[in-house]
Amino acid sequence: MTSTDPLPIRRLQESLINRIAAGEIIHRPASALKELVENCLDAGASTIRVTVKEGGLKLLQIQDNGCGIRKADLPILAERFTTSKISTFSDLSKIATYGFRGEALASMSHVARLSVITKTKSETCAWKAHYLDGVLVEGKTGQTAEPKPCAGNDGTTIIIEDLFYNTPTRLAALRSASEEHARILDVITKYAVHNPTVSFVCKKAGSAGPDLSIPTSSETAQTIRHVYGHSIAKDLLHAKFGPKNLDEDTDDVDMDADYSRPESWLAETHFTNPNYHSKKMVFLLFINHRLVESLRMKRALENVYSGILPKGSSPFIYLSLQINPRDVDVNVHPTKKEVHFLNEEEITDQIASQMQRALAAQSQSRVFEYQT
Ligand code: ADP
Numbered sequence: 001m002t003s004t005d006p007l008p009i010r011r012l013q014e015s016l017i018n019r020i021a022a023g024e025i026i027h028r029p030a031s032a033l034k035e036l037v038e039n040c041l042d043a044g045a046s047t048i049r050v051t052v053k054e055g056g057l058k059l060l061q062i063q064d065n066g067c068g069i070r071k072a073d074l075p076i077l078a079e080r081f082t083t084s085k086i087s088t089f090s091d092l093s094k095i096a097t098y099g100f101r102g103e104a105l106a107s108m109s110h111v112a113r114l115s116v117i118t119k120t121k122s123e124t125c126a127w128k129a130h131y132l133d134g135v136l137v138e139g140k141t142g143q144t145a146e147p148k149p150c151a152g153n154d155g156t157t158i159i160i161e162d163l164f165y166n167t168p169t170r171l172a173a174l175r176s177a178s179e180e181h182a183r184i185l186d187v188i189t190k191y192a193v194h195n196p197t198v199s200f201v202c203k204k205a206g207s208a209g210p211d212l213s214i215p216t217s218s219e220t221a222q223t224i225r226h227v228y229g230h231s232i233a234k235d236l237l238h239a240k241f242g243p244k245n246l247d248e249d250t251d252d253v254d255m256d257a258d259y260s261r262p263e264s265w266l267a268e269t270h271f272t273n274p275n276y277h278s279k280k281m282v283f284l285l286f287i288n289h290r291l292v293e294s295l296r297m298k299r300a301l302e303n304v305y306s307g308i309l310p311k312g313s314s315p316f317i318y319l320s321l322q323i324n325p326r327d328v329d330v331n332v333h334p335t336k337k338e339v340h341f342l343n344e345e346e347i348t349d350q351i352a353s354q355m356q357r358a359l360a361a362q363s364q365s366r367v368f369e370y371q372t
């Protein structure tokens with residue numbers, strides 16, 4: 001056989017397919033955590049406690065006080081494409097939950113040891129189950145099994161152990177436990193800012209005090225102060241932007257208004273005034289409550305500040321953008337990190353120019369104060 005002869009095409013084994021697919025969704029402990037936090041929020045939790053060992057590679061545990069999972073659903077919980085959140089194709093166009101693919105827990109069971117303890121209000125005890133490669137198994141022996149009754153509070157605890165134990169190259173690509181830990185804290189911090197009425201705690205396993213403890217608050221600004229500190233909080237502006245050319249008084253945008261009209265969108269933002277600058281830009285972007293990245297938006301807002309701040313310094317910006325769910329394609333990528341939406345360029349430009357105006361108005365009033 002010469003080297004140009006084609007090799008036979010073979011079907012990949014199911015377990016290998018699933019492991020490859022899982023790697024697409026779970027890149028690192030922080031991406032697992034993002035999925036898990038979103039599940040807690042979908043379940044209506046008001047308290048989320050995270051425990052981490054070795055940057056989440058040894059252990060990532062997340063406990064919520066949400067609705068719990070019905071015992072009857074536990075056998076298929078970690079199968080791919082099992083979800084309680086959508087049932088028809090048309091549901092895809094009006095997704096109000098974070099999840100909908102039913103892939104997160106399945107993925108975790110293919111690249112880690114997954115355990116679940118859960119209790120619904122109507123259940124008299126909690127149920128515990130272990131999963132491996134999508135299947136409910138007995139302890140860690142790998143035999144199929146039934147959920148086991150145990151003591152527990154209402155809500156769900158998800159335990160992820162030995163992440164990437166079976167994908168050594170992925171494990172080797174992750175630089176250090178401390179970097180992974182920092183990324184976990186970053187995800188928690190951002191979700192906490194976006195969900196001020198939910199309390200978040202994160203601690204390292206075995207350590208006495210938490211690394212991060214964010215109490216509930218009725219005000220986003222208060223949560224920002226709590227997690228990002230006074231130096232940002234004291235120079236923070238708050239505004240709401242919308243599709244029309246709004247008056248100076250941007251506060252009269254009704255965030256609960258019907259933004260389901262075509263081409264309608266609303267943005268609520270907390271951003272630092274020209275008094276604040278730091279070396280690195282802190283940018284929190286949520287689109288329809290999902291933590292996402294948009295290089296286009298980031299650059300546009302960086303540009304707004306580049307004319308205002310000293311060279312080499314950057315602002316803090318938290319931007320929550322709501323768009324008609326029909327206009328957002330959350331389906332682009334399994335991690336849902338990259339979100340595309342209709343009129344992306346126009347909306348970005350409008351947000352940038354409205355922020356520019358708000359900042360200009362602010363510096364004018366400062367000059368005015370100065371003179372009087
Ligand atoms: P998705 O969120 O896309 O539905 P997941 O794999 O993340 O898929 O979760 C599968 C299902 O498990 C969810 O639809 C939900 O019913 C249930 N679930 C997962 N996590 C929780 C939780 N923390 N509390 C309650 N139910 C949960």
Ligand code: MG
Binds near residue numbers: 038039098099100104
């Ligand atoms: Mg989910």
